[in-house]
Amino acid sequence: MKVRKLLRDLHRDIGYLAVGLTVIFAVSGIAVNHIHDWNPNYSIETSETELNGIDTSAIEKITTQVIDKLGIEKKADGWHRVNPEVVRIFLEGMTIDYNIHTSKARIEQVNSRFLLREFNVLHLNEPKQAWTWFSDFYAVNLIFLAISGMFLLKGRKGMKWRGTWLVTIGIILPVLFLIYYQ
Amino acid sequence: MKKFIIAVLFISILWAADTKNFGEDLTLKETTAISTILESPEKYVDQKVMVEGRVLDVCKKRGCWITVSSDKDFESIMVKVEDGVIVFPQESKGKMARVEGVIEKIEFSMEETLAKEKHECEKEGKEFDASKVTKPDVMYRLKATGAAIEM
Structure with a gap:
């Protein structure tokens, strides 16, 4: 009886603590799941324009004239x-490829996706170091939440009937995907 | 004198804060010019080197590769990293970088070479002429373990 009460209290409080990171990791998970269709970190816009009358006698001249x-x-x-044809000019958040022969400038502008970039940095463990340990600690907490969640309720709504069925389905589904795709 | 030392320390801290490290620490003291490597790449295959140059391009999807400018015009070297181990941000484009790793040789099949050339032509808006591709391509790239980029 006391064990169930302790589990419930721990499940509740650890659950509260895990809300922030769970949302971050879940949102980032969806974003990086579709990496083949889009860039989850940046929006990259490209445009092309013709710039006539550029003096191409010296590279420094090309750079300043193109920007102007x-x-x-x-x-x-x-x-x-x-x-031999293209000069690449770098500016903050922007790259310009100026083609000396065609006089065309290809402008690429990179903008970081608001919040999503930060979420992905954390989810994909880019900082490494202490963040590795912190996210390991979070993962251990998730395991605790998953296991303790099975024992919060007694009787038919718990592991005596409904719980067992749902847990079994939850395990079988990924196994079926694995069998199908291997 | 005291003020001078404090100023130097302060500037050093600021400079250090501007350099972002990726992956393992750089261990080599000397850099090898990219033009020297590209002049006789076979000599450098499987050798550990550190190169320096401007980041010309960054992998747009995973940040898993960059190209670094050579000390000579029209030249650059591709730097590849293990997916997820190092992630180069798009912001590193145009910044000066020091990269350490091993030079590796990638030999493409004729089919791969054709596909690669076709993709390059499409990217640059040029017409692709398969008859101009007469032999399979060979690429020398740097498999990087660490990098320091002046952000």
Whole structure:
């Protein structure tokens, strides 16, 4: 009797603690699940425009003229000649490929997805170090929540009937997927 | 003198904070010019090197590769990392990087070479001419274990 009460109290409080990270990991999980269809971290916009009258006699001139003609109020972080035709210009959050032969500028603008980027950083354990231990601790708590959850209720609504059936279905479903896809 | 030392320390801390490390710590003291590696790549296969250059491109989906500019025009080297072990952010594009790892040789089949060339042409909006691809491609890339990028 006392064990069930203790389990219920621990399940409740650890459950409260786990809400934040569960939501973060679940949202990020959905986002990275579809990585083949979209970039879960950034929105990348590309556009192309023609820039005539660029003096291509010196690379520094090309860089400043391209930025001026595009009306961008940022300074170039650097540049590199990718091939004999293309000069790649780097600005904060932006890359411009200027083609000397065609006079076309391809502009790529990268914006971090609000919150989703941060969620993914945590979910995919990019920080490593202490975050590894913290997320391990969280995972152990999830295991506790899963196991303790089975013993919160007594009788037919617990593991004596309904609980056993639902737990069995929950285990069989991923196993079936595994068999089907292997 | 005291003020000077404090100022130097402060600047050093600021500089250090701007450099973001990825993966394992860099261990080599000297860098090898990318142009030197690309001049005779066979010599460097399976060798541990550290290269330095500007990040030209970043894998848009997983951040699992970058290309680093050479000290010479029109040259760059691909840097590949284990998926998920190191994730390069898009913000590293255009930033100066030091990368350490082992040079590896990737030999493509004729079929893979054709597909790769076709993809490159599509990316650059050029017409693909299969007859121009006469032999399978070979790529030398850096399998990186660690990187430091001046964010």
